[in-house]
Amino acid sequence: MKVSKKNIATILLFLVPGLLIYTYFVVYPVIESGVLSTYSWTHVADKKFVGLDNYRATFASSLFWKSVKNSMIFMVSATTLQVVIGFFLGYLVYLQVRGYRTFKVFFFMPTILPSVAVGFIWSRIFSPSMGIMKPLMTAVGLGEYYVSPLADPKLAIAAIILAQVWSSCGVQIILFNSGFMNISEEVIESATIDGAKGWSMIRDMIIPMSMETIKMVIILQLVGSLRAFDLVYMMTTGGPNHATEVLPMHLFVTAFKNFNFGSGSVIAVVIFVLSMAITMLMRKMLARESLN
Amino acid sequence: MTQLFKRKPGKNTDEEIKPSSHLAIGNKKTLVAIYIILGLFSLVVLVPLVWLLLTSLKSAQDLAHNTWGLPQKYIFSNYIDAWSRSRISTYMLNSVYSTVIAIGVTIVTVCPISFVLARFNFKGNRLVYYFAIAGMMIPIHSAIIPIYMMVGDMKAYNSLSVLGLIYGAFRIPISIFIMESFIRVLPKELDECAFIDGCSTWKLFFKITMPLSKDGIVTISVLAVLGCWNELLVAMLLLNKTNKKTLPSGLMGFLAEYTSEYTKLAAGVMIAIIPAIIFYAFASNKIEKGMIAGAIKG
Numbered sequence: 001m002k003v004s005k006k007n008i009a010t011i012l013l014f015l016v017p018g019l020l021i022y023t024y025f026v027v028y029p030v031i032e033s034g035v036l037s038t039y040s041w042t043h044v045a046d047k048k049f050v051g052l053d054n055y056r057a058t059f060a061s062s063l064f065w066k067s068v069k070n071s072m073i074f075m076v077s078a079t080t081l082q083v084v085i086g087f088f089l090g091y092l093v094y095l096q097v098r099g100y101r102t103f104k105v106f107f108f109m110p111t112i113l114p115s116v117a118v119g120f121i122w123s124r125i126f127s128p129s130m131g132i133m134k135p136l137m138t139a140v141g142l143g144e145y146y147v148s149p150l151a152d153p154k155l156a157i158a159a160i161i162l163a164q165v166w167s168s169c170g171v172q173i174i175l176f177n178s179g180f181m182n183i184s185e186e187v188i189e190s191a192t193i194d195g196a197k198g199w200s201m202i203r204d205m206i207i208p209m210s211m212e213t214i215k216m217v218i219i220l221q222l223v224g225s226l227r228a229f230d231l232v233y234m235m236t237t238g239g240p241n242h243a244t245e246v247l248p249m250h251l252f253v254t255a256f257k258n259f260n261f262g263s264g265s266v267i268a269v270v271i272f273v274l275s276m277a278i279t280m281l282m283r284k285m286l287a288r289e290s291l292n
Numbered sequence: 293m294t295q296l297f298k299r300k301p302g303k304n305t306d307e308e309i310k311p312s313s314h315l316a317i318g319n320k321k322t323l324v325a326i327y328i329i330l331g332l333f334s335l336v337v338l339v340p341l342v343w344l345l346l347t348s349l350k351s352a353q354d355l356a357h358n359t360w361g362l363p364q365k366y367i368f369s370n371y372i373d374a375w376s377r378s379r380i381s382t383y384m385l386n387s388v389y390s391t392v393i394a395i396g397v398t399i400v401t402v403c404p405i406s407f408v409l410a411r412f413n414f415k416g417n418r419l420v421y422y423f424a425i426a427g428m429m430i431p432i433h434s435a436i437i438p439i440y441m442m443v444g445d446m447k448a449y450n451s452l453s454v455l456g457l458i459y460g461a462f463r464i465p466i467s468i469f470i471m472e473s474f475i476r477v478l479p480k481e482l483d484e485c486a487f488i489d490g491c492s493t494w495k496l497f498f499k500i501t502m503p504l505s506k507d508g509i510v511t512i513s514v515l516a517v518l519g520c521w522n523e524l525l526v527a528m529l530l531l532n533k534t535n536k537k538t539l540p541s542g543l544m545g546f547l548a549e550y551t552s553e554y555t556k557l558a559a560g561v562m563i564a565i566i567p568a569i570i571f572y573a574f575a576s577n578k579i580e581k582g583m584i585a586g587a588i589k590g
């Protein structure tokens with residue numbers, strides 16, 4: 001329809017209030033983060049412009065780079081695990097063996113639980129006093145090698161990644177499943193006539209035909225796990241010795257525990273730029289891939 | 293991101309579609325293998341939840357000696373203790389309140405915007421659209437410091453309405469993304485007939501477009517519930533009075549307070565997850581569809 005003199009007032013009334021709320025609470029704060037990152041905020045009273053000093057300080061801080069590294073580890077491992085598990089379980093559900101609906105319900109259930117509950121459950125599972133790992137390792141004679149995963153700098157991040165994968169794999173299963181459902185029947189049928197079955201069906205048909213879904217899940221998952229905060233906060237609050245301090249956790253500590261809002265804003269900008277860059281880079285890389 | 297959308301959104305087409313019958317598994321061994329894999333993963337999912345349930349029904353001594361077994365005696369008083377000693381009922385009401393505000397803000401802002409963007413041709417239409425959905429890419433962490441300060445300037449810490457408003461604002465981009473594509477596929481002839489009959493834009497919106505968009509509204513609301521109900525970071529920063537906390541932020545405090553009384557903590561966590569489980573039981577289909585439509589999770 002066309003905009004005319006008669007309805008232009010209504011149209012503006014429909015558009016403007018919502019866009020104002022969105023601009024004020026979502027767009028403006030992101031820009032303001034950029035502005036704040038150039039101010040010194042050690043005492044709330046004396047806020048002064050310091051140019052790029054906060055950036056210099058942040059980029060010279062080893063804790064910052066540690067949190068970047070932790071975030072990368074977290075993103076790559078969580079994404080790989082979730083995409084692989086999501087793909088195969090999504091495929092098995094797609095085969096629709098008897099009772100597949102029940103399995104789908106089971107797999108999806110953890111995704112709706114509050115992360116505080118997930119964190120509680122998994123902290124207990126990993127804990128030395130009540131966890132299941134210690135009795136399991138003792139049973140197979142490795143009891144003396146047991147260390148509490150959440151207390152060990154090397155294992156803690158893996159432990160959180162496992163909890164994260166447990167709690168959100170259901171989404172990937174659903175997304176892959178629905179992607180497979182969209183592959184046209186004729187294509188699968190003609191492939192079957194050509195003799196494709198089992199693994200070769202997956203390799204030669206399902207994977208190429210669901211490239212779009214795979215791409216989308218990878219991008220969503222990478223950006224999603226860059227945002228991971230709740231489970232880290234619940235299970236280790238970034239410790240031991242900053243070993244699980246991912247970027248959002250580092251931001252939380254810097255801004256709201258040490259009250260360094262300037263450096264906190266630098267981290268906020270970094271998170272924003274990273275999530276934009278990852279989305280665009282992955283789009284480009286994966287677009288090229290599907291051309292080949 | 294729209295690739296999953298080949299079927300028209302909102303239409304009930306994905307029920308009971310079988311994959312090509314040629315994929316039927318003839319081989320018994322393969323079938324058994326499939327069941328074993330599905331069963332193993334189900335165990336991985338269910339065991340922690342069952343453990344939580346059993347722990348919540350044990351006595352403290354029972355738990356210490358028999359961490360992973362069935363309770364020797366089922367103790368329901370853990371639930372009564374957890375309910376009366378924590379403020380879980382208050383937290384739940386607070387969560388309901390802020391979530392309802394968020395849904396209200398989302399629907400009231402998103403429906404008219406999506407309607408205009410999907411139905412009217414004007415210069416800059418796409419510009420407004422991309423501006424509106426660009427927020428989908430914004431992690432809340434990049435905005436949290438200014439939001440914290442803005443709310444401080446408004447003297448609105450501990451205001452559940454402001455929290456709901458912020459939640460709602462962050463739902464706007466993804467909801468426009470879903471709603472716009474939903475309204476776009478409604479038959480255009482409807483608009484034209486209505487217009488010829490002298491229908492005003494208001495009437496067209498309220499009497500024709502909105503009633504036809506019920507499924508879309510349900511989808512964005514379901515996603516809003518999922519996004520807000522479990523939100524921790526913003527709630528933690530903006531609410532510090534115990535009687536104003538939402539379920540996730542309140543539960544944090546509860547866990548910190550009774551650190552060593554695991555059986556009671558487990559009962560508290562069980563109570564806290566019950567609303568989510570009930571919601572899932574009633575809306576599982578809608579939740580799945582919504583997640584596919586939005587293809588995004590927190």
